[in-house]
Amino acid sequence: MLILGIETSCDETGVALVEDGTVVRSNVIADQQTLHARYGGVVPEVASRAHVDLLHPAVEQACALGGVHLGDVDAIAVTIGPGLAGALLVGVAAAKSYALALDRPLLGVNHLIGHVYANVLDHGALPLPAVVFVVSGGHTSLLVMDEQGAFRVLGQTIDDAAGEAYDKVARVLGLGYPGGPVIDRLAREGDPAAVRFPRALIDDGTYDFSLSGLKTAVLRHVRAHRVDSGEKLNVNDVAASFQEAVVDVQVSKVLRAAAEAGIDTVLLAGGVAANSRLRARLSEEAERRDVRVLAPSPALCTDNGAMIACAGWFQLKRGERTPLDVGADPNLQIVPGVGRRASRRPKRRGGTTSTRHE
Numbered sequence: 282m283l284i285l286g287i288e289t290s291c292d293e294t295g296v297a298l299v300e301d302g303t304v305v306r307s308n309v310i311a312d313q314q315t316l317h318a319r320y321g322g323v324v325p326e327v328a329s330r331a332h333v334d335l336l337h338p339a340v341e342q343a344c345a346l347g348g349v350h351l352g353d354v355d356a357i358a359v360t361i362g363p364g365l366a367g368a369l370l371v372g373v374a375a376a377k378s379y380a381l382a383l384d385r386p387l388l389g390v391n392h393l394i395g396h397v398y399a400n401v402l403d404h405g406a407l408p409l410p411a412v413v414f415v416v417s418g419g420h421t422s423l424l425v426m427d428e429q430g431a432f433r434v435l436g437q438t439i440d441d442a443a444g445e446a447y448d449k450v451a452r453v454l455g456l457g458y459p460g461g462p463v464i465d466r467l468a469r470e471g472d473p474a475a476v477r478f479p480r481a482l483i484d485d486g487t488y489d490f491s492l493s494g495l496k497t498a499v500l501r502h503v504r505a506h507r508v509d510s511g512e513k514l515n516v517n518d519v520a521a522s523f524q525e526a527v528v529d530v531q532v533s534k535v536l537r538a539a540a541e542a543g544i545d546t547v548l549l550a551g552g553v554a555a556n557s558r559l560r561a562r563l564s565e566e567a568e569r570r571d572v573r574v575l576a577p578s579p580a581l582c583t584d585n586g587a588m589i590a591c592a593g594w595f596q597l598k599r600g601e602r603t604p605l606d607v608g609a610d611p612n613l614q615i616v617p618g619v620g621r622r623a624s625r626r627p628k629r630r631g632g633t634t635s636t637r638h639e
């Protein structure tokens with residue numbers, strides 16, 4: 282079974298061909314980061330237009346690289362949410378057109394569930410039940426996956442998502458967009474104990490997260506050291522100290538969830554799962570407690586079409602089909618009705634452009 286996976290929820294136009302849910306025949310990512318970098322965040326209108334230009338050539342490239350014709354595809358999987366409304370619409374409209382023209386089933390995939398299934402591409406069948414930690418640009422969710430496709434929500438962010446916090450702090454430090462990879466890199470040269478930033482909610486007994494106070498603390502520190510002539514700002518130390526505060530809370534809550542649920546597998550998912558400090562600290566501390574941690578390879582952590590094709594294949598196997606009149610849902614939840622935080626809904630700034638960051 283050859284699945285065409287289409288991902289356009291944010292600023293990556295991802296198209297992939299995946300065989301039987303596990304073998305990646307091709308995985309094309311037309312990234313728009315240079316387009317958005319000068320705005321310091323994703324501009325939804327720019328993203329939508331870029332998806333229109335990039336999507337069909339990406340489909341052709343994915344077929345060429347995979348050595349197949351479009352007609353060889355058995356089903357079309359596409360991200361239907363959460364994400365930016367206009368960006369999602371481009372992928373959904375294209376996927377419907379391919380499904381109709383080729384007379385193949387359409388599989389509407391939740392983007393976050395796609396991130397979780399990226400693990401299958403690297404590790405094969407998921408050991409279930411598992412504690413699942415989804416950390417991306419728009420989400421922080423701690424879940425339990427009891428069986429294929431069945432999730433329970435333990436907790437989530439009450440304000441900023443993990444990736445959002447990395448991107449905002451990077452902006453404050455003048456490091457550009459996206460911020461996560463740069464902070465990850467600079468932090469390796471910094472002292473994680475240099476500045477004691479707050480670890481919000483670390484001992485509150487819940488599985489919720491809060492990062493807006495930490496972001497403000499970094500902002501105050503940066504301002505104080507830029508204005509204050511005495512002490513010079515050490516960007517590497519600030520990056521390392523910020524990242525350590527984030528990772529401390531994440532590791533503590535994820536492992537407590539595993540212990541309290543009596544589950545010995547943790548699955549990481551989402552762009553922030555590429556963070557080298559999170560991966561190293563979590564694996565190290567989990568090993569001491571006989572908990573196994575699986576994470577996709579860093580390239581498959583961030584948005585791509587292969588994870589969507591993979592999740593779509595599992596839906597197909599369960600006999601699920603998506604009707605052709607399905608719409609894009611920018612606020613799609615993993616568990617319907619649960620979730621305080623909307624998805625990456627852009628906030629208006631200055632009346633002209635809008636970004637999801639700030």
Ligand code: KG4
Pocket residue numbers: 291416417418419420443444445447448459460461462465551552553554555556557582583584
């Ligand atoms: O999952 P993703 O590609 O898109 C969303 O679904 O949002 O995640 C993108 C986010 C960005 O905020 C980016 O800064 C962050 O993932 N990110 C990282 C790293 N690589 C990407 N954050 C921390 N460390 C990284 N190495």
Ligand code: ZN
Pocket residue numbers: 392396417418551552583584
């Ligand atoms: Zn994503």
